[in-house]
Amino acid sequence: MSVDQQDQLGSLKQRTLQLGELFDKQQQAQAAIDKLDAQIAAVKPQAAQAGRGLVVLFSGGKISAYAPKSRFSFVYDALGFASALQSDEKDVRGNKLTPEQVAKLNPDWLFVIDRDAATGRPNAVAPQKILTAPH
Missing domain, CATH: 3.40.50.1980 (Nitrogenase molybdenum iron protein domain)
Incomplete structure (x- = not known):
């Protein structure tokens, strides 16, 4: 369950899905990933201009x-x-x-x-x- 340092975000998503499957919480895992993706999408354009x-x-x-x-x-x-x-x-x-x-x-x-x-x-x-x- 370690995180790949060269692809932290992709690795985090993969581990979240694996844990969701392990605990029969696939929908919650996908919802958490979708929420994270939306938050990143909101921050990224601002971060690019933030210094x-x-x-x-x-x-x-x-x-x-x-x-x-x-x-x-x-x-x-x-x-x-x-x-x-x-x-x-x-x-x-x-x-x-x-x-x-x-x-x-x-x-x-x-x-x-x-x-x-x-x-x-x-x-x-x-x-x-x-x-x-x-x-």
Whole structure:
């Protein structure tokens, strides 16, 4: 049930249909896919005009940025945001950045994934504190 990183959206749809079949919920699975397709269709034209985006993962006080065709590339590949990363480097584990480097990239949109909050890490530093700290 893993997701193909080279085709995240297609893989997500395929896995949704497989789960729908497994649990005899094919209609609900297809309805969820149709809803997702409609939402993507609504966002994509706006994303194309919205400027550059940057997907970052915060974990343990560290920042990792993700490029198109990487593990969090849905924002770029499916939604159509241009990447603020100038590099062709597509590190699946993310490109390590400092807050200063994020500021220098100056993305129009910053998509933040807070792993510490998702995993309930105690005493974690919030991403906004890291990004807004004096550099």
